[in-house]
Amino acid sequence: MLSRTADHLYWMARYIERAENMARVLDVTYNMSLVPNAAVSEAALWLPALEISGNVEAYDHEHDDYSAAGVIHYLAMDIDNPSSIYNTLRSARENARAVRVAMTSETWENINALWLEFSQFIGQDLAKHGLTEFCDWVKARSHLFRGVCFGTMLRDDAFSFVRLGTFIERADNTARLLDVKYHLLLPSQEEVGGAVDYYEWSAVLRSVSAFQAYQKIFSDTIAPWRVAELLVLRRDMPRSLHACLDEVTPILEQLSGLRQIECKRLAGELHAKLRFGKMQDIFQQGLHEFLSDFIDANNYLGAEIQRAFLSVTASQ
Amino acid sequence: MQKFAAQFFDEMQLDSASVREIYVAYQHWLKDVPHHQLESKRQEAELLFRRVGITFNVYGEADGAERLIPFDVIPRLISAKEWTHLSAGAVQRVCTLNMFLHDIYHNQEIIKAGIVPSSILANSQYRPEMFGVDVPNQVYAHIAGIDLVRTSESQFYVLEDNLRTPSGVSYMLEDRKMMMRLFPELFRRYSVAPVDHYPQVLLKNLRAVAQVGVQDPTVVVLSSGAYNSAYFEHAFLAQQMGIELVEGQDLFVRNNAVFMRTTQGPQRVDVIYRRIDDDYLDPLVFNQDSMLGVPGLLSVYRNGGVTLANAVGTGVADDKATYIHVPNMIKFYLGEEPILENVPTYELRKEEDLKYVLAHLHKLVVKEVQGSGGYGMLVGPAASKKEIEEFKLRMLSKPANYIAQPTLALSTCPTLVEKGIAPRHVDLRPFVLSGKTVTLVPGALCRVALKEGSLVVNSSQGGGTKDTWILENDLLEDEPVTITAKAKNSKVESVC
Structure with a gap:
């Protein structure tokens, strides 16, 4: 298929996934702000949402404080913030529109309908009311997107690039979320079992749809290291790093065929670390170090995928 | 006012008391449908078109401005007999122009025969680069849109031949899909000839014009991208044909061949259905600033390394200066009488014509031969005395640059407007496809001027579209329609 087409499909999927994860972070942060005994200030609560998406610096330029209203608007609706949900969904739709030929009409119409529906939220003050509905809507549209791709697309390269985009982005987002949260919550580790701690960690779990999974697997109080294990090493947990690489590696094997290319090797290396790694060793190395290494490696992997398949000059 | 309206032939209403026979069943159905129900169907269509993204971009408008072309829910009907006549005429014309x-x-x-003056070689649309270049099957206009207007029961005129990159066929197909969805019951009453095989016929034709020796040709659609006003159509056709939609940046030239950049490396391209004008195709030869084209494309094309559809240089055949000569061309090349008439045209370089035009300016439309888009044009009935006098002076200084035509009384068709159903002027663009044979799919784009009294059907000026129903048999025919006659009517084929 055309490199440009592959590029658009890949980024379309990345942007949808990014919007979903941003909605998850907003939703969970908002829910935490409703917990009465949350010991933290408004700023301490909302700053991490900016940190997870790497937006603190840009936000600081325009704002004086980390108020709920400011952060929510900035991350959800701000047309000047390239990584707001508004702009990521818009980019997803523009990428889709550029290659509507390469996807099924159901897939295209789904994304187009998403964009048309978005207009109902424009102008709403989400911080005042409607944030939960908005976040639910973004998540539901993202589920619908994956479903329509899965249910209607031919299992060809186009499908592979869509899936690739989804899982590269998801791996990045999960790693960032865990890194920021773990880092912040670590000091309270000694008081494991406290009510606040429970809310905070259950919020993290909920933000990646892992709360029920945690209960089912461990049926015990929520312990930070188990949360980390769930989101890093468990391959049966669909938003874990391991699960993401389980998807990425075979897709790259299949796309590259017999060609020996760097992105295939990188994915294999990263995959092996998750597949054969032990949580104990990861903690010994330091979870934060592990996660930031992972984020860098995943970025590098993305760049290599770009170089091998997607850039217009690739095959000349 | 009443008297004025009666000047125009109406597709449905013969006069206030009687309905044309092909419309009887439709009118019978229509009179029982309340206005608000039609209006809600119209709104449903608009919603669906938006959802599917059947939109066009308006250049220079605020970001995200994607507009719908208004769709009218009342179809235009063409009888089998009329279609046999029109399609034969369109095929004859396209054969001749090729x-x-x-x-x-x-x-x-x-x-040399003196039918067309040699001044045509100085026309800006004549491409000397194409002189002596052989194209497969000698087909130049693979896709042609012939604009027809009607002024009476029996009188159709060819208004214009579109041989460069005619657009609108996606509306022919999407309007039909919409009508079948909105009014399935009507399709049980009428046997409407199907149109949805158009992309397959187009693909077959495009494959047929690959260079000799190419076994399994790779065909692509070349678009200028998502910001082109007809992007929806480019994408739609590529998707329907199951072929790649490429942009200039996806293609490159190497070793007298054109390749596209794919995730698996370069892949050879054999036939390019291009929706980019000649001027932007190859920055090395034409417009140097073009970012849309492919450097070196023309040289490969001239050497027979790739086929372009339509060919480069077709503009010389659909120019206003050439249009005048088409009836004589038909006689010259085919030895036949033209089936479809041109709009009577006065050439001001001829003394007799000039005299007539000067005396009847208030009734005529005067156009500059090489002008386009309404520049250098005088619409007599709408112009003031002063404008006519001013134009007269310009005209007289260079009469050879002008032609004049009577203002045509375009037929009207009932159309849903705010106040109810009212007559609005329409035209008709059937699409003629040339490959190994010259064919038409039994359908056409019908454009309608939504503004009361307006004769301008262009979408850029508030025009809309209607589904066109070519009937497979005419209820009005005396003799029973046989199966063979039906088959013949549904597809006109001719080999020239």
């Missing part, structure tokens, strides 16, 4: 294009870029017999 022969003309081959001739004008080779031996130029038609100039």
